[in-house]
Amino acid sequence: MELEDQAVRARKDLFARAIAAAPGRLHLAAHSHHLWPDVTFDAQMEAWADAAALADRKWDKALGQVYPAAQALAAEELSLPSPETVVFAPNTHTLLMVLKSAIARRPVRVLSTDGEFHSFRRQAARWAEAGEIELTLIPSEGPDFAARFLAAARAGDFDLIFVSHVFFKTGLVFDHVWDLAELSRPEGPWVVVDGYHGFRAVPTDLSALADRVFYVAGGYKYAMAGEGAAFLHAPPGFGGRPALTGWYAEFGDLEGPPGGVGYTRDASRFLGATFDPSGLYRFVAAGRMLAAEGLTTAAIAAHVGALQASLLARIAGGEAGRLAEAVPINPPRAGPQARFLALRHPRALAWKQALMEKDVVVDVRDDVLRIGLSIYHDADDIAGFCEAARALD
Template sequence: MSYKHLFSRALSAAPDRLHFAAHSHHLWPDASHDGHMAAWTDAAHLADHKWGVVMGTLWSEAQGHIATELALPDPSTISFSSNTHDFLVRIMSAIDRAPVRVLSTDGEFHSFRRQMARWVESGKIIWKQVPAAALLAEAQQGGYDLIFASHVLFNSGRIVDFAPLAALAEPKGPWVVIDGYHGFMAIPTHLGDVSDRIFYMSGGYKYAMAGEGVCFLHAPPGFALRPQITGWYAEFDDLALPPDSIGYAPDGRRFLGSTFDPSGLYRFCAVRNMLDIEGLTTEVISDYVTRLQQQFLSKLNVPQMQIVNPLGDKPHARFLALKGPRASQIHATLAQHQVVTDVRGDVLRFGFGIYQDEKDVDQLHEILKLID
């Protein structure tokens, strides 16, 4: 079975490319083009009045798709921004003590690590990093205002069980923030039992297939009610307040900023509707990707490189990570053969998606044979 027909525009744009970086910049399906064009059409026809659509039916539809995917009981806890870093800054700004005591894994993404390091430098935070396996035990020791962890660690593909962390969360602190970027629409994720305790953020750049500019945050009720970093959209329901009053929406919109590019929302909804029509749930896509990963591993023979996240019975990341001294060299050689992968230090990652099929994996193996 192949789903390449759903990606005809992206695949025909570079027909000789083998794109094995779905975990990085996932190729866009044709439906995203339709959504993008719908954004332009609404802007042309409605002009200023497009915001009635964006903040109305489109906003609600996007919230509904996310709530369905994550089994969230209330879609109104969801807000949107152009990137997840924006949400991190707003959450941190709502903590009214200094320095803020932060605990995280030692495998978080560069954007988080850079921001934490700068805040440490400025004296705003005290930050402790621990291996993922030690995170829960350290969190249970107490003394932290914010506990941050990726659901799926971007480098190794390790999956973090955040349910025990959620049990520690309280409105007064600590707050638990889960970076779901490598989990959302990659592995089945149900937040219903912890939705009242954790923050969860992700976006469209990867497995949601909607591109950049459409990130979201689920914010538990009662937590971080008044972010210091805020814009006028955060009081959208209360514009009649006196000029000296700073009101906040009672739901997830309290984390909003100001005017934004809504085209990502159009793309995201178009892609989700396409997946619904095709019957492509996260479970179905994960099964398809797992078969491709199994095929890849069955013939894999790359000296001096070891698989970091082998397949098992548990849910698995959409990428396979190989670690070793040849990571950068292999990545560069593959690029010369128009094979797109991703390298982080000594870790080479191969990302899989539904725009690939068995022939692509066979072709990848043939190219890998050419590498000394």
């Protein structure tokens, strides 16, 4: 695909503040810390102004207006039947802790992979050490991964199945992840899909699965909202009484034993306690901007896909120096595509450090160099990256 045929043009104008803040920087890590659009600056200032003007009553707006707007945006993006199945938290780690606490069996029998993000990987390893869970891990690479994982899920006796839609290290897309919904039951197993590298990166429709599958993601990456706005879609009837619970989970229509601890019937049963609402202000502002500009997930994916194809062609043609020696793990293909390229090479870390010295921002996971593109990139950025890469040794 020629860059001139992209579905949408690059929109650097929407990120003028972030680009002007470091004019010499070439930021190619949108998959890691996405640059914040200008509207999020105004949203951050609005959160401060509300706190100053409303003081204690700021929560009337934060919880009565901003929070429901954030729920609605997440539900619309995922085609969820109701925004009331969405609950927000400061980070996904908090949500996973609360979710696991809602499973009564000990140890919890967990099926996952060796390719999950640190918020789950580290905690799961520690839970296993402490005897809190029995952990079964399936290798996440290899052409037969989907078949192996689905076979293990169907054959095993698990309480929790946790797996990524798009793997954070390799950018490989688990196309058959939604097949796991057939196994999900309120009594177990629960299927939890980590959608952090899929939300607003890969078009995702949960309308037919919302009653069976958990989905966790957040605003830090492709939702362009920064930290403090992670969320969980929780199917009704699953995990009614988390053991790890905060006082916000008792606001609303409660159910529970007489004289005992009550929980709301909707997803707010997973809520914690007092939090900084500014992340939700930014989440709403960024989401509304994308809608107003017609920047759908599919449109941005088409833009990024064209840039990725151009970059890989330049690398293969020798225009990026020694990067031609790297092995592309997730080259463009038919179907959903990660919003970053993953290139494997023993010198990945050294190359990342050398590029950082030139103010070219990419990142690395083990021996994998990751290059993340977004709507604020264009053909000149691809050319600039290749020029910087030619000097790598």
